[in-house]
Amino acid sequence: MGSQADHARHWREVQRRKRGHTLMFCAGLAAATLWSAWMSDVNLSKLFSNIGNFFGYFDRILTLDSGPAMGRRVWTAPGEWLWGLDKWLPLLADTLLMAYLGTLLGALGALALCFAPARNLTPNPWARVAARRFLEFCRTVPEIVFALIFVVAFGLGPMAGVLAIAVHTAGALGKQFSEVVENIDMKPVEGLMASGAARWPTIRFAVIPQILSNVVSYCLMRFEINVRGASVMGFVGAGGIGQDLIEAIRKFYYADVSALLLLIVLCVCVIDFLSEKLRHALLEREAHA
Incomplete structure (x- = not known):
């Protein structure tokens, strides 16, 4: 008791x-x-x-502010609402290309840098700290700040937007990739190192095959984010549809603002849907491998 x-x-x-x-x-x-x-x-x-x-x-x-249909809801006169479609679609394509190229360059940079911060592959603490601080800097500074810097350096245009997205993406993906690397099975790595293999052949044949599916999945997710980020790069003169969007906002072209937002939202929805399908297909393929 x-x-x-x-x-x-x-x-x-x-x-x-x-x-x-x-x-x-x-x-x-x-x-x-x-x-x-x-x-x-x-x-x-x-x-x-x-x-x-x-x-x-x-x-x-959501109200038309000019033309014969002035005062009516935008969806009642789609021709007047989307009057600039021929001009806006090429700008939207520029935005997608900016996001794609920036994601590609950033992912390659992240893949090259992600092994240095990993504790299981880099025993030197100073090298790990330096690599982590560099990646933190790349992802902490907002993309639009990088875009402003690159606009000053390289002039107006999509190049500044691509470089800004690439630097920020390298920092964000570098952290995610390094965390994946730290969770790999070390037995293949130890086996290759015991046989006398150098660092980079060991990474190529023992590390990359283990992280490849996660790398692709993270890259697709980042591409979705970068499409949204590229949409506002035009706010600082870095090209894309954001340049027309900020102009419409500043000049109080209300119907144009909603039309441009609609195009951006539809584009992001399509990208999200396709990326989700591709990620699930990769995961299923890995599960059945």
């Missing part, structure tokens, strides 16, 4: 500590939230009093 009572007291004590830790965590989270709101100058009264302007903007971009 005494033993059961001791167990019961111990269980109640453990539960009390868990509740205490939970309450402390919730109190800390609430304090951090309130402090963040205060530092960010969040004004709830201003938010609720002006939220109508947010929905009012969407009401305006």
Whole structure:
């Protein structure tokens, strides 16, 4: 009986500590939230009093503001709404090509850099730290900041957007690839190293076959993200459909804004659908291999 009572007291004590830790965590989270709101100058009264302007903007971009159908909803006159389709589709194609080439260059860079930060392949801590800090820098600086830098260096045009996406992608994918490398089976690596193989042949024949499916999956996911990122590269003169979008926003061409947004959303949806199908096909193929 005494033993059961001791167990019961111990269980109640453990539960009390868990509740205490939970309450402390919730109190800390609430304090951090309130402090963040205060530092960010969040004004709830201003938010609720002006939220109508947010929905009012969407009401305006869904209304034709010129032409014979002025004042009607955009979908009632698709010809007037999508009047610039012949101009916008080539710009959308430029955006897709920017995202594709930037993703390709960034993925190649990430694949070349991902082995240095991996603990199981790089025993030198200084080399690992240097590689990780470099990848952190590449992915921490926003793409649009890189685009501004490259616009200054190389001038206006898609080249700046491609380079900005490539650098940011190399940093993001480099981290993901290195985490995949750290989870590989080391037996093939140890076998090749025991037979006298050098570092790069070991990586080529013992590491890359194990990470290839994950590499492809991450690249496809990153391509989806980069299509969205490339859409705003034009905001800083880096080419693509974003340049017309920011011009329409600045000149208050409301119907054009909604038309351009529609094209971007449809494009991203198609890319997401195709990438998802391809990823699932690769996973199924790997499962049956």
